[in-house]
Amino acid sequence: xxxxxxxxxxxEEAQDAAERIKAEAEDDVKRIEQEAEARGRREGEKRALEIxxxxxxxAQRSKIKTRSVEEGESRELAGKVKAEILGELFxxxxxxxxxxLDKDNKTYRKLMEATIVDVINRLPSSGYRLQxxxxxxxxxxxxxxxxxxxxxxxDVTLSESSRLRTGFVLRAEDTxxxxxxxxxxxxxxxxxxxxxxxxxxxFE
Amino acid sequence: MEDEVLSYIVESENRAEHLLGNAVKKADALKERVREEAxxxxxMIRQRIVEKAKMKAAKIxxxxxxxxxxxxxxxxxxxxxxxxxxxxxxxKRGEEAVETVLRMTIDDIxxxx
Numbered sequence: 649x650x651x652x653x654x655x656x657x658x659x660e661e662a663q664d665a666a667e668r669i670k671a672e673a674e675d676d677v678k679r680i681e682q683e684a685e686a687r688g689r690r691e692g693e694k695r696a697l698e699i700x701x702x703x704x705x706x707a708q709r710s711k712i713k714t715r716s717v718e719e720g721e722s723r724e725l726a727g728k729v730k731a732e733i734l735g736e737l738f739x740x741x742x743x744x745x746x747x748x749l750d751k752d753n754k755t756y757r758k759l760m761e762a763t764i765v766d767v768i769n770r771l772p773s774s775g776y777r778l779q780x781x782x783x784x785x786x787x788x789x790x791x792x793x794x795x796x797x798x799x800x801x802x803d804v805t806l807s808e809s810s811r812l813r814t815g816f817v818l819r820a821e822d823t824x825x826x827x828x829x830x831x832x833x834x835x836x837x838x839x840x841x842x843x844x845x846x847x848x849x850x851f852e
Numbered sequence: 853m854e855d856e857v858l859s860y861i862v863e864s865e866n867r868a869e870h871l872l873g874n875a876v877k878k879a880d881a882l883k884e885r886v887r888e889e890a891x892x893x894x895x896m897i898r899q900r901i902v903e904k905a906k907m908k909a910a911k912i913x914x915x916x917x918x919x920x921x922x923x924x925x926x927x928x929x930x931x932x933x934x935x936x937x938x939x940x941x942x943x944k945r946g947e948e949a950v951e952t953v954l955r956m957t958i959d960d961i962x963x964x965x
Contacts, residue, residue: 652857655864662868666875673879677886684890685897692901699902703909707916714920715927722931729935733942741950741957748958759961835957842953849949850941 730851734843737850741842742835746814749831757787759834761794764818767827768800773820775803781812788816 749756768776778795780788785808788794795801809817815830835842 652860652864654857654861658861658864658868662871665868666871669872669875669879673882676879676883680883680886680890681893684894688894688897689901691894692898692905695898695902696905696908699905699909700912703912707912707919710916711919711923715923718924718927722927722934725931726934726938730938733938733946737942737946737950741954744950744954745957748954752958755958755961762961838957842957845953845956846949849952850945851938 734846737846738839738843745835746831753787757794761797763829764794764798767818771820771825773822775821777819777821778804778806779809779812779817781814782808782810
């Protein structure tokens with residue numbers, strides 16, 4: 649009875665089908681493993697590219713920033729040193745300028761004359777009061793004095809002051825506007841021009 | 853006799869179905885196990901590549917730090933050199949420049965009048 653050909657055929661067919669299922673399962677296993685490996689590589693490589701690209705950008709930005717900061721500090725430092733040098737030379741020049749004006753009445757008169765004319769032009773008034781240091785009157789009123797050269801000299805009342813050491817104080821009578829002038833202040837006023845010239849002469 | 857044969861065939865079919873059912877179950881279980889294992893492997897492969905990239909990135913940053921230090925040193929050396937040049941120029945031409953500019957300033961006052 650057990651040798652029934654139909655039963656044998658059924659058993660054989662079932663065995664074949666089971667073998668096929670097993671073989672297919674084994675193929676699936678291989679495919680699943682291969683796909684997982686490939687996916688792992690793809691995902692890893694994608695993330696790796698992102699990480700490396702980010703690192704490259706960060707490194708580049710960081711280098712650019714360092715260069716920029718260092719160059720800025722360098723410029724600042726060099727500028728500071730230059731300003732110190734020019735400041736020191738300006739002090740020397742300023743002292744020499746005041747010295748020169750003390751010694752050279754002609755130049756001093758010219759400077760004062762030009763300044764007084766300028767002040768009078770800027771401060772219109774019917775009269776002015778001019779105070780000069782004690783002992784300096786002759787500089788302003790002498791034969792070649794400053795007031796001789798000032799167009800509106802008749803409007804100027806001159807007096808000497810023991811409080812003034814150099815320069816003058818000019819007051820417009822109508823408005824009460826006052827200008828204090830001395831050679832130290834003059835050179836200080838043209839400081840920027842002088843520094844520019846010194847810079848040109850030394851560093852350019 | 854015919855009944856017996858029929859019954860045997862039915863029994864054979866049942867056994868075959870059982871055999872196939874088992875085969876399918878085993879195959880499914882195997883695939884499920886393999887899927888889980890493959891997923892772990894996927895994560896491991898991904899992680900290994902990412903770790904390598906992180907090490908490379910760290911190297912890039914270390915190199916960048918070194919490069920930054922080189923940039924700093926170079927610019928500082930150039931700055932020192934520039935400052936030295938400024939001082940030398942001032943030493944060499946300062947006095948003369950003071951005299952020249954002083955003369956110019958005084959000449960300007962004279963010329964303005």
